[in-house]
Amino acid sequence: MAILLYLDKTRSSAWKDAITQAFPELECRTWSEPGDLREIEVLITWKVSTELLSRLPSLKAIFTPSAGVDQINFDEIPESITVVRMINPDLEQQMAEYACAAVLSVYRQFPLYRQQHNAHQWKQQHIAPAHQYRIGVMGLGQQGNAVLNQLATFNFSLRGWARSQHDLSGVDCYAGHNALPDFLEGLDCLICVLPLTDATHHILNRAVFDKLNTGACVINIGRGGHVDEADLMTALQSGQLGHAILDVVQNEPLDEDSSLWEHPNLFITPHIAGITRIDAGFDSIKENLRRMIDHEPFIGVVDKSSTY
Known part of the structure; x- marks a missing residue:
């Protein structure tokens, strides 16, 4: 052979x-x-x-x-x-590490504390208990499971969504297009680890963002094609999204003149969540x-x- x-x-x-x-x-x-x-x-x-x-x-x-x-x-x-x-399995571990780091940075308000640091301001911020922080993971394959398993150790309120039905301990699971609105409703953080297909292209769009809790965070560690970048910027500008963390973008490497670099509440990493x-x-x-x-x-x- x-x-x-x-x-x-x-x-x-x-x-x-x-x-x-x-x-x-x-x-x-x-x-x-x-x-x-x-x-x-x-x-x-x-x-x-x-x-x-x-x-x-x-x-x-x-x-x-x-x-x-x-x-x-x-x-x-x-x-x-x-x-x-x-x-x-090493890729799954890396993806889970990235997801947890991203979630915890937003949940514990590190971006706000960075602003306070730069302003030389000492001020404590209130955060709700972890079990009241609602996180949804789109994509329940090996990587999605790894992310949820690690997030569970922090006692977050967890939901999962996929094309087909899953049964995961400690996770409220939803399946199919018709269940997507219920899955999204009131989430504080949405994480995408879906495969990119015709059905999932631009699945992270205005309709999805509008279902989330005001000021929610979107984390994409799937593929750049999952995000409608114009809708994302609009949601960030309006305050419907408080933060977005993208490890992938539509066109990589991201052009140095892209407007995505400019928004203060959008954090970009160069496709390193899983190498x-x-x-x-x-x-x-x-x-x-x-x-x-x-x-x-x-x-x-x-x-x-x-x-x-």
Whole structure:
């Protein structure tokens, strides 16, 4: 079996060495020395073009080094090719860390205290008990579950929403489009960890913001396409949203002249909520290669009809 790593040089080199050591019977190649492309059965890549696919007639599987697969055009992937996304507990841990840090900074009013600091003002602010602070998480997959599990340790009031029904201990779960208004009603903080699909594009919009508690916070650690950025700015300007924390934006990297940089209550980080570390990411690749050799089902197979 021949494997092709179509990634950055650092990751390609590290994973080629790791795959060769773990599976000496496999032939692992990088794009700099791909050999005969007709022999490639597994492609490990972030995204793939129709031109590249046309040169890989023996391809059976595409492994992505990410949990999200919105960068792949599934209309171009033949039915005979399985797409496998990365299941990476380290990514889930990172996302939960980021979400908790973001929530706690707003709940404990750090932005306000920063303003007071800059004004040399010593003034204590009242905050309600954590069990009265209502947090909703959109997306109840591995990452959404990890976020909720960590937030639960602080005794927040938790809700979860997804396309299908879930049953999570300590979380009021809602499912489907019709249940979305009830899920959103009166939330103090909304966190998005949804996959990006046609159905979730611009799901964070004016109608959603208006359902939240006045002065609520929106945290997006999903994809930039989830947010209608014009509606977000309008909601911040009106005070309907008190804060927004974005780890992702529509066009990355964000242009230095973007108005998103300017709003005092909008905090942006450069897509770092969850980064695929080379060592941790390889564990997922390694397990699925083992499964392929042993003719076992992959972990993380993408449903091409829903694209996640």
